[in-house]
Amino acid sequence: MPVRATTNSNFQRVLSGLRFNLSQLVLRQEQVATGRRILRPSDDPAGTSRVLSFNRQLASASRFIDAIGIGRSILDTGAVALEAGSGALAEARETLIQGMNGTLAPEDRQALATEIDLIRLGLLENANARSGERTLFGGATAGQGAYESRSIGGRERAIYIGSNEQQFIRIGDGVDVAITTPGSSIFSREAGAGAVFAGLTGAQPGSTANEGSGYEYLTLRHDTTIAGTIGTVGLALAGAGANDTFLGPQTLDVDPVAGTVSFGGGPARSIPQAGDPDLANFVVENPAGGELHLDFTGYTGTSFNGTVDATGSISIDGTTFTALNLADQNIQLVHPESGNVIHVDATGVTRAGRELVSFSGKVNAFDALQGMADDLRNVDGLDHTELLGRLDIWLDEVDRNHENLLVGLGGLGSRSERLTNTEDRLQGMRTQVEILRSQELDIDFAEAALEMARAQQQLEIAQASGVRLLQTNLMNFLR
Amino acid sequence: MAASIGLNSGLRALLSSRFVLDTIGHNIANANTPGYSRQNVDLAAGRPVFSRGSLIGSGVDARSVRRTVDTLLQRRLIGQTSTRARLASRYTGLTEIEALLREPEGSSLGARLDDFFASASGLSTNPTDGILRTGLVNSGIQLTSQFNQLSQSLGSIRRDTNREVAVRVNEVNELASAISSLNEEIASAKASGLTPNDLMDRRDLSIENLSKLVDVNTQMDATGSVRILVGGSTLVSTTRFHAMLVQDNTDGSVSVGIEGAAGSLGVTGGALGGLLAVAQGSAPDLQTDLDALARNLIRAVNRVHSRGIPASGPYTSLSSSNRLSDMDKDGDIRDELLSNSGLPFDIATGELFVNLTEEATGFVEKQGIAISRTHTTVGDFLDALSAVPHLSADLDALGRVQVFADVGYGFDFSTRLDTNPDQIGSFGGGEASLATPTAGPFALADGDTLLLDVGGTPIPITFTNADFADTSQATAEEIAAVIAGDPTAQANGIRAEAVDGRVVVQTAGAGSTLSFDLTGGTALAALGWSGLSGTTIAGHGTDVSVEVSGSYSGASNDVFTFVANQDGTIGTTPGLTVDVLDSSGRQVATLDVGAGYSPGAPIAVGNGVSVSFGLGELSATHNDVFSLDVIAESDSADVLVAVGLGGLFTGSGAEDIDLAEGIQLDHTLIASSTSGSAGDNGALLGLLDIERLTHTDLGSTTLGEFYGDVVGGVGFDLATTVDSLDATDTLIESLELRQEQVSGVNVDEELVDLLQFEQAFEAASRYISVLNELNDDLLSLL
Incomplete structure (x- = not known):
C-alpha cells in the first residue's frame, strides 16, 4: 500500500531529519573540540569504568614514583654520608698504624691524636646527616640527631639517641622498602664477645659476665707497701713506698754474689753502690712493670730473698675506690654514670695502673676513635709494648666498625638500585596505562573530523531536500 | 411528480x-x-x-461526518508516549546526577580519594614534615567536602524532583478534569444522536497529554465516555474525576495517591513515573552507595588511625566523636548495652588493648579490656577504662566518651610492645619473688591456708569461699587479691600479683637484704609449692632488666610467658636458658642466656619480637616468670571506631563525614606512628593498605573499585535511558506517521x-x- 503522506507528516519528517542530523553534527563538534570520546560516563559506561580503573592505576603509580623519588634521594644522601664515613675510618686506620710506629715521638702521637679527634667529629657529622627534616641514621626519631657526644666519667662518649626502627616507604601494593638504616646497625652495631682487658695490670675478667658497651678504664691504685723483713739486710722502702706501683706479695731477691737485685721475677738489676745517684731510690720492676722503690743506703751486703707486699684499691670511675682484695676472683664494679658492669678477677694483678677494659664488639666507631686518641696521647705513660696492646684493641674495633659501615653502605646502594628498577618498571607501566586510557578516552581525530564532515554533509542534504519537499504544493498550480 | x-x-x-x-x-x-x-x-x-x-x-444523501481514526493505533501511541515521557524525565534526572559526579575527568570524588592516598603516601616518606602533614589535613578536608557536597546536591536533586512531582500532579489533575468535562459533553451529544467528532478529538488529545504524565489505561463505555485508570486506580470515571495527591514519605521521598483510595499508586510511566523513579530510585540509590563508600572509608581509616600514635606522643585526653544514647529513656546512658547505645558502627565481642605510657621513663603498660557485644554496658566500658592505672573515663553532657590520663602519663591503643614487661620484678628482679609453677585455675578448698613469714613475723593467709567465685577453680587474680589484701601481709611488705594466670608473691621492696619465708599451709599443694615449704625467698642486689624491642608480626593476639629453666646468672651460668611459651603452653622459643650470652644483647624470640636480659640472677626454683602481650589486633571489638575515639574522620556517612576537628586545628594529632617514635610511619603505611583492602559491605570490592562501579552504574543507567529514548522516539515517529496516514x-x-x-x-x-x-x-x- 502506498504511503499516504500528509502535510503534517511532511513537515514532521523534515523536522525530525534536521534535528537528528544537527545533533550528530553537534556531538561530533563537541568531540573534536574537546579531543575526548568520553565526556561523561553515559557516553560509554563500560569505557568510563575502565578509564576510572586506569585513573586509579595512574594515581597509584604516581604515588609510588613520588615516594621512590624521595626515598632514593634519602638513600643516596645516606650513601654519600656513609662513603665519607668510610673514608674517615680508613684515614683513622692509617693514622693509627702510623701511631703504632715505635719510633714516633710522643709529640707526633699527640698530633695524630688531634687528627683522630677531627676525624671523630667528622664521622659524628656523617652519622648525624639529615635529609630535610629526617635524620638519616636516627631510626624513627625526629627532630634530633642520631648520636650525641656526652661526657661520661670524664670521657667523651657518643651515645645513640635514635631508635632501632627502620623507616619504610611504599613502592608498590604491599611492597615496602626501608629508606633509613638505624645508626645502631652501622656506627654502633654490636657483636658482643665479652669484655677484653688490655692486660696492663694483670686484672682479668671475673667469673660473672659483664654488661655494658664502649670501654672503661679500671684504675688500680697502689696504697701501701708492706716491707716485710727487708730491714734485716738494711734495706728500706724509699719514700715509705709512696711511689711504688706493684700490688700483691712478690719476692724480692738480692743476690750479692751475682751482684743483682730482682723483684717478682722481673729483670735483674745490679745492686747499687755507694755514690750511685739512685742509691736511696732504687727502682726494681716486676715483669708487669710494677715498681718497688728501695733505699739501699743502709744495705748490709747480705743476701735477701723474701716477700714484699702491697695493698691497693680499685675504681671504675677513677673517683670512688674500694680496697682491692687480690684473692677475689669476681669483684663487681658498676660505673655510676655509664651503668657498665665489670667483674674483675684480681688474682693475677701484680701492678697498679689504668687497665683498659673494652666491651669487645660493643665499642661504637666514635668511642673507638676516642679511645684511640686518648691512648695516642698516652696519658698513662705506657711503654711502646703496653701502648701497642691498647692500640691493637682500637684497630680491631675500627676495622669491625668499618666493615659494618661498608655493609650498611652496600645495603643503601642495593636498595637505591631496587628503587631505580622499580621506578623504571612503574614508568613503563604508567606509559602503557596512559596509552590504554587515551585509547578509551580520546578520539581519533582523523575519524572524528571525517565523521563531523559527514554529519555536516548529511545535514545540508536534509535541509536542501526538506525545502524541496515543503515547497511543492498543489496551490502553486491552482488558478 | x-x-x-x-x-x-x-x-x-x-x-x-x-x-x-x-x-x-x-x-x-x-x-x-x-x-x-x-x-x-x-x-x-x-x-x-x-x-x-x-x-x-x-x-444523494449526506448521511454523517466521520472522523478517520484508528483507535488501536491511537492506543499504542498513547502507551509509547507515556513511555517516552518517563524516559525523558528519567534522562533529565540522571543527567543531573551524572553531572554531579564530574567523571571521568575533573574534580571528582575519585580524584579526591586518590589525592587523599597520595597525601598519606607523601607524608609517609617524611612523617614529621609539617607541610606534608598540612597536605594530608587539606586533602582529607577536600575529600570529606566532596562527599558532603555530593550528598547535599543529591538531596537537592531529590527535593527539586519532589517539587516537580507536585507540579506534574497538578497537571494530571487539570487534564483529568478536562477529560471528565469532555466525557459529559460527548455523552450528552451522543444521547442527542449527534457525532461530536471535534470534542472526541479534544478528548483524545487530552488523553495523549495525560499519557505524557502518567501511564494510562483507557476504557470506553457505551455512552462514549472514557474511563481512565492509573496504576490500577480510577483517575477519571464516566461521571467525575478523582484528584491525584502527593504523599510525603518519612524518608524524604514522595509518592502519589488517588483521592479516596488508600495507599500509593504504582506510577511507572509518563513524566511522573520518570520523576518518581529518580526520586525514589536513582537519587536515593546513589545516596546509599555514597553513604556506603563514606562509611567504609571512615571505618577503615579510623581502624588504622585509632590504633596509631600522634607525632606529639600518646594522647593525654580524647573525646569521642560519636554520642552514646539513652535508648531505654530511663535517664541513664550507663546501663545501655554498648552495642546498642545508638552508635553508628557495630561492636563485636573482642578485646581492646590500652597502652599507658609514663612520660618520664617511657615505660609502657599494656592492659586488655574485654568487650562483649551481648553483655558489656556503657558503664562497664567506662569502668574498665578507668580501671587502667592513671586513666579515667566518663561521659560528658552530650553523651560523648571522655578519656583522660593523669598528669605525666599518656595513652594509646597501638599494637606496640610493652618494652619493659617485668615491671613488678618477678623475673630476677630485686624483689624477693615466688611464683606458682603453672597458671591457674587452682583447686583450693574453703579454709585453705598459706603461711608466710617475714623476719619472724608470721603472715597466715586463709582462703575462704567468700573470696572466690569457685574456690575449686580459684583464679590467680582472686588468690593474689586475697594475699595482697591481707593486712598483716601489707604491714610486712608482702604483696601479690597475677602474672598471666600465675600467682606471684613478693616483697614490696627490692634488694638482697629483703626476704620472706614460705613456712607452710594447706594451699601449698594446690599452688604447686609443696616442695618449697620451709624455704626462704630472698631478693637480689642486681635485678635482671628485661627489655623488649621490635614489633610483633604474628597473625593473632597472644601472650608470651617467659620462664627460667634453672637457677643461675645471666651470661654466666652454663646452660641457663629462658623458655618462651605461648598462651596455649606451646614452646615458642628457648633463649640461651647462659655463659657466652652478652647481657643486654637482644635475642630474637620470633615474629619480630626481641628481648634482652641484663645481668642478674634467675631462679627456676622460685618460678621466675614474666609475660608479654603480643598484639596483632589491638581492638578486635572495633569499639574505637564505633565510639569514635582517635579517628581521623568523624561521622558515619557521606552527609556528615568530616576530618576530626582536633586534627584540622593541630596536624600533629595525625596518628602517623605505630611504634611511638615521632618519625615512624607505620600508621600511614596502614592507611595506604586501605586502598587495596576489599570491603564485604561493598560487595568485596575496594573503595576505588566500588566508586568506579557506582559511576559506571550511573553512566550505564543513563546510556540505557538514552538508547531506550532513541528507540521509543523512532517507534513514536513511526506510529505518528501511521496515524498521520490515517487521520x-x-x-x-x-x-x-x-x-x-x-x-x-x-x-x-x-x-x-x-x-x-x-x-x-x-x-x-x-
Missing part, C-alpha cells in the same frame, strides 16, 4: 456538495491542529421513489476534493436549471 423528484434530487446534490465542501474547508482549516482527525462526509444514494411502476432514484490532512488531497465537489455542485445547479427549463417548456404548452 417527476419534476418534483428531479428538483429534489438536484437540491439534495447541491446540499450534499455544499456539505462536503464545508467539511473540506474544516479539514483544510485544521490541517495543522494537534490532535485533529481528518473528517469525511458519508454520501449515499437517496431512497428510491416508486413512480410509474418503477423505482426512481431520489438523488492527517493532506491539503493537496483536500484541494482535489474541493475541485471535485465544486464541479458536482455546478453539475447539480445545471441539472436544476435543466429541470427548470423543462418545466418552463411544459408551462409554455399550456
